[in-house]
Amino acid sequence: MRSLLLLTLLTLFVSADTNNNPYKNEAIKAVKTLGKALKGDLQKYMKQDPSGLAAFGFCTGKAQEITESVNKKLPNNVSVRRTSSKVRNPQNKKDTLDKWVMISQYGPGKANHKNLFIVEGDGFTRAYKPLFADKACLKCHGENIAEPLKAAIDTAYPQDKAVDYKEGELRGFIISEVKH
Ligand code: HEC
Numbered sequence: 001m002r003s004l005l006l007l008t009l010l011t012l013f014v015s016a017d018t019n020n021n022p023y024k025n026e027a028i029k030a031v032k033t034l035g036k037a038l039k040g041d042l043q044k045y046m047k048q049d050p051s052g053l054a055a056f057g058f059c060t061g062k063a064q065e066i067t068e069s070v071n072k073k074l075p076n077n078v079s080v081r082r083t084s085s086k087v088r089n090p091q092n093k094k095d096t097l098d099k100w101v102m103i104s105q106y107g108p109g110k111a112n113h114k115n116l117f118i119v120e121g122d123g124f125t126r127a128y129k130p131l132f133a134d135k136a137c138l139k140c141h142g143e144n145i146a147e148p149l150k151a152a153i154d155t156a157y158p159q160d161k162a163v164d165y166k167e168g169e170l171r172g173f174i175i176s177e178v179k180h
């Protein structure tokens with residue numbers, strides 16, 4: 001109930017009409033920077049070891065580290081992170097505005113919304129970039145994760161919810177926030 005109220009309030013306070021928002025480009029740039037940093041390295045490891053184990057080691061150890069180092073290079077008022085409606089790492093948990101965006105822009109019946117979404121709030125602008133599961137993602141987020149990868153995931157993330165995705169499904173978001 002409380003979260004429903006919050007979601008309703010959010011609808012009143014955030015604006016999706018952001019054509020003239022001067023912070024939009026900076027927000028988009030930050031999203032792209034993290035996307036590139038994570039994806040480049042993931043592809044490299046998947047090529048080296050098609051079982052996905054080496055890449056899993058990379059994701060487990062490095063995804064947060066890379067996110068932190070990208071954040072350090074961004075201006076102080078800009079930050080970037082990832083989230084999902086079903087997270088693997090609890091550190092990537094969604095916040096209330098994330099939830100509102102997921103429901104109002106990307107929820108059932110809104111599946112055509114494949115694009116980046118900008119939200120302008122009081123003192124901040126956020127960019128949401130949706131990430132869709134391609135074949136490579138399914139090795140670690142799909143329905144039939146092969147051993148020994150599956151066991152490694154279960155051990156490292158006992159609360160893992162980021163499985164059972166099908167090709168093309170919305171897997172999560174990269175989100176940047178510019179404070180102003
Ligand atoms: C080699 C295994 C592996 C592959 C392949 C993989 N992931 Fe992940 N993914 C992980 C792990 C491990 C985490 C948790 C790491 C962290 O953020 O600490 C994660 C986290 C995420 C998150 C952050 C939210 C969460 O669940 O914690 C998103 C979004 C995500 N992955 C999307 C993707 C997408 C999109 C692809 C394909 C381009 C992909 N992943 C491919 C292992 C993988």
